[in-house]
Amino acid sequence: MSNNLLKGKRGIVFGALDDQSIAWKVAERVVEEGASITLTNAPVAMRFGKIQELGDKLNAEVIPADATSIEDLENLISKSVEALGGKIDFILHSIGMSINVRKNRGYTELNHDWMLKTFDISAISFHKVMQVAMKQDAMNEEGSIVALTYMAAQRTFPDYNEMAEAKSLLESFARSFGYHFGEKNKVRVNTISQSPTWTTAGSGVKGFQEFFDYAEKMSPLGNATAEECADYCVVLFSDFTKKVTMQNLFHDGGFSSMGMNPSILNL
Numbered sequence: 001m002s003n004n005l006l007k008g009k010r011g012i013v014f015g016a017l018d019d020q021s022i023a024w025k026v027a028e029r030v031v032e033e034g035a036s037i038t039l040t041n042a043p044v045a046m047r048f049g050k051i052q053e054l055g056d057k058l059n060a061e062v063i064p065a066d067a068t069s070i071e072d073l074e075n076l077i078s079k080s081v082e083a084l085g086g087k088i089d090f091i092l093h094s095i096g097m098s099i100n101v102r103k104n105r106g107y108t109e110l111n112h113d114w115m116l117k118t119f120d121i122s123a124i125s126f127h128k129v130m131q132v133a134m135k136q137d138a139m140n141e142e143g144s145i146v147a148l149t150y151m152a153a154q155r156t157f158p159d160y161n162e163m164a165e166a167k168s169l170l171e172s173f174a175r176s177f178g179y180h181f182g183e184k185n186k187v188r189v190n191t192i193s194q195s196p197t198w199t200t201a202g203s204g205v206k207g208f209q210e211f212f213d214y215a216e217k218m219s220p221l222g223n224a225t226a227e228e229c230a231d232y233c234v235v236l237f238s239d240f241t242k243k244v245t246m247q248n249l250f251h252d253g254g255f256s257s258m259g260m261n262p263s264i265l266n267l
């Protein structure tokens, strides 16, 4: 169903790995709403993932970029402006990775070199993307930048590990850079705090199934799906949210406001 909410807009979508990825659903939805986009992911993901398939389907150029590399980001953003025929209206940052999580290192036993890598990939990359976009003057006035986050930034979820700190940092970059991008180009910057969602990154977290079921029961509206997250992104990229900025927006079926849901007792 299209309402042409993004007709004529140009965007860059980071993080579509396979058809489970939230970014994959966002890419499909924004194109359905009339946007033209470029797709990007880390060069290594080009080998394992299916991003080219998505690019072919959506008529979107795929431009590899390691989001921790300023050089790659400079190339990505200038090539995107060229390929799309003008400045960018929206960017989705949908990137997360932790070697500590992958290797099952418990929180009190974290490897700190890997931790720095986690922060670089999952959070500092957001600052890098915005810094390069600003330096290249690549964003249109009233553009919109969104990153995906999780509520472990505010509350403790032990198995989420150091990704909790990465998400806190990510959300803080949205507020701080949101000020500068707002003042300079009227660009808004927000994070969407999404429900647990079945994806490669999500299901890599220990005990994900139990946690997914718990959140599903705890939330009066149930967990938000990747498709619903894509709908929310469309709204945030559209002209209907021009004054929403520097916010962390919960998209979680009500989970973040709950104390106790009696239905949890029947788990």
Ligand SMILES: NC(=O)c1ccc[n+]([C@@H]2O[C@H](COP(=O)([O-])OP(=O)(O)OC[C@H]3O[C@@H](n4cnc5c(N)ncnc54)[C@H](O)[C@@H]3O)[C@@H](O)[C@H]2O)c1
Pocket (backbone or CB within 6 Å): 014, 015, 016, 017, 018, 020, 021, 022, 023, 041, 042, 045, 065, 066, 067, 068, 093, 094, 095, 096, 097, 121, 148, 149, 150, 193, 194, 195, 196, 197, 198, 199, 200, 201, 202, 203
């Ligand atoms: N799945 C969930 O339960 C959930 C919940 C809340 C928030 N999120 C967030 O949503 C975002 C997308 O994750 P997803 O669940 O769709 O999983 P996903 O695994 O499909 O997406 C993560 C993406 O990050 C990319 N990536 C990793 N290292 C990179 C690098 N150096 N440069 C560029 N890209 C790199 C991966 O290739 C992958 O495409 C992440 O920020 C994640 O933390 C996910």
